[in-house]
Amino acid sequence: MKTKIKAIALALALALGMGVTALGVVAGEVKSLRPAAADAPDAPPAIYxxxxxxxxxxxxxxxxxxxxxxxxxxxxxxxxxxxxxxxxxxxxxxxxxxxxxxxxxxxxxxxxxxxxxxxxxxxxxxxxxxxDAKPLVDNKFQAATTNTNIR
Ligand code: HEC
Ligand code: HEC
Structure with a gap:
């Protein structure tokens, strides 16, 4: 009985593993934007x-x-x-x-x-x-101040 469960578990693990690699997502490579582990509390935001x-x-x-x-x-x-x-x-x-x-x-x-x-x-x-807050993530945002109608 135990070996049967083990066999099923192994088959499942293999199937899942293949599915995931087929999608090109390998668990180890997924990187969160958060520096700490997902269950760790966030650092409080800076007060400006x-x-x-x-x-x-x-x-x-x-x-x-x-x-x-x-x-x-x-x-x-x-x-x-x-x-x-x-x-x-x-x-x-x-x-x-x-x-x-x-x-x-x-x-x-x-x-x-x-x-x-x-x-x-x-x-x-x-x-x-x-x-004067620092951006949370680096970005290339630019103000939309170009007005081509005014000369
Ligand atoms: C005691 C009066 C007072 C209260 C209460 C007050 N304001 Fe003001 N607010 C002002 C004055 C006066 C200015 C103009 C200041 C300046 O231009 O330097 C202003 C400016 C602003 C502006 C800028 C408007 C613009 O055209 O740039 C915004 C937005 C604003 N207030 C939102 C709020 C909000 C939201 C609250 C409530 C949380 C609030 N105010 C409460 C007096 C007040
Ligand atoms: C859903 C978003 C939103 C909410 C909620 C909101 N506003 Fe505004 N407010 C804006 C936008 C967008 C503008 C600029 C465009 C415009 O004039 O409506 C503005 C403009 C203003 C201005 C400048 C007006 C001017 O002529 O320069 C003041 C002052 C202001 N809001 C105060 C307030 C106050 C006080 C409250 C709460 C009672 C409030 N706003 C709620 C979006 C919002």
């Missing part, structure tokens, strides 16, 4: 200081602008959204803060509403404070 008083340029037209001030004290939940206290009209005029653009008031059917739509309620989903 928010760059206040300056403004990062947008890298492409549709980019949500980065936030030029700290945001950790501003509560956003179902009842309160402190970002709106400065960025929603008419407070934006009183606080001299940039007014949220009209696109934030359009619902998913394309209808303009009078209150910030739910799909733009959680501001930090799109607007993150600006920091």
């Amino acid at each position: 200081k928010v760059m206040e008083g300056s403004k990062h340029e947008r890298a492409y037209r549709q980019q949500p602008p980065l936030v030029p001030h700290t945001t950790d004290k501003y509560e956003i939940d179902l009842k309160v959204n402190q970002c709106l206290r400065c960025h929603e009209w008419p407070y934006s005029d009183q606080e001299k803060a940039p007014k949220i653009s009209d696109l934030h008031y359009i619902d998913r059917n394309g209808v303009r509403q009078d209150v910030v739509n739910g799909n733009r309620y959680f501001c930090k989903q799109c607007h993150v404070p600006q920091v």
